[in-house]
Amino acid sequence: MSGRVDAHHHIWDLTVREQTWMVGPELDPVRRNYSIDDLAPLAAAAEVTATVLVQTVGVPAETPEFLEVAASNDLVAGVVGWTDLTASDVAESLAALQERPDGSWLKGIRHQVHDEADPRWLCRDDVRAGLAAIADAGLVYDLLTKTPHLQAALETVQALPQLTFVVDHISKPVVGGDLEPWATGLRALAAQPNVSCKLSGLVTEASWTDWKVSDLQPYVDVVLDAFGPDRVMFGSDWPVCLLAASYAEVVQAAEELTAGLTSAEQDAVFGDTARRVYRLT
Template sequence: MIVDAHHHLWDLSVRDQDWITDPPMGAIRRSFLEPDFIAAAPDVSASVLVQTVCVPEETPEFLAVAASSDVVAAVVGWTDLTSPAVGDALDALVDGAHGSWLRGIRHQVQSEPDPEWLCRKDVWNGLAAVGARGLVYELLTVPVQLPAARRTVAALPQVEFVVDHCSKPAIGSDLGEWAELIRSLAAHDNVTCKLSGLVTEADWKSWSVADLRPYFEVVLDAFGPERVMFGSDWPVCLLAASYTEWLGAAQELVSELSAGEQAEIFSGTARRVYGI
């Protein structure tokens, strides 16, 4: 049974998503609700619902979705890591309505202009507060931010980190520096990685599994199957592939692994990391 470790939901009648207003994002400029996800992913037995915008209201909404869902089994939410009151904000989420579904926190680090943002003292204090409450922290980074991510995971070994979308390598570019940084990040036992988001880093109209394979092989070699987990990044993946197409590509990428190793990537790792 498949665990989808990374998908989103949004309702444009509740809140705009300003990151999908440009014309190239038109294919996903509509609401995507839980029934839409269930219809798109009939083979998924459990999922992790991940934040989309940096506003405090979204996380309680997602926790309520998880509490009423037969599929959504964990939530990765948002809070302001730089706030002096970050601990209180986290406690309010964990102790509040449906707080038992909260398993992680994420921030759109990829949008921060400072490549060293993760290494700020206030951010480290916020990350320590996340870890102290038994929550994971998801690293939504681009390759130029990986050096800061590496220093951060080394400085905070008590925090469990998850790399989203393999840190968004430019598919088709030289593997060199990205691959080296991914391997250095994986050297820390407190880091796992999501096999997600690769199709939208490739050519949306003409990508192939062969295009993705070198990047997958770097991640697999660096982390091993027990620290890699499948995520759809639905509905963002729809810019380049249907849910079924991306799932099929991921299954092809892992097809030469043993049944046990495939089970780790498609279920075991996510169940351990998110307590599913």
């Protein structure tokens, strides 16, 4: 497989279901439908030939819909779906998804951990059992966290060495704020061999109207130093990124932020890491 991989993007159809995270008028710019057909020309212009389509809401019906999209579209190489990790039948739910004709496109599971009131939600016994079922199914788990959740994430990663974790959006630091305690928490996660990290979601953690690449560089430097390029992967977070930047601008920013890497290291960030971690074919 050649070409770049966009390891993190979404689609949604507001006529099918509401996106419950779209709260407030500041999200009006993305309050419309987005499809793979909308992404395709943007991806082609950026030399992206494969993508990972990631869940947006915690409802079971979305994952089968995304699997159908992946099976019918050459651009989507994998799906990170959703299942209720607190349920007693996580293994059965995952098996049902994987046994579908399009089930091979399921590569991982994600939950909006940063929306849970309990910062130690990941440490609950039922959640840990659900995560173990994800490992047993041969899937990856995407960690959607912020700084207050990093300690629980670390303990969970250490408790489940058989599960591969991917940190989304570098755990969403406030760009322009203090690097600590985010940097220390993320470095602790990076010290665990079963964790990778997505270089994604950065522009929307900065000022939406006047961010600069130089604002993002200190955070990216921490990520690249802590994980190494072979455990870092580019993701656009399209169309959420449109709140602050176009698809092309996000790609260009990522190129500038990784300009100091060797050609092989850049290849890792822009494709090889995602292909290996998500087992994309």
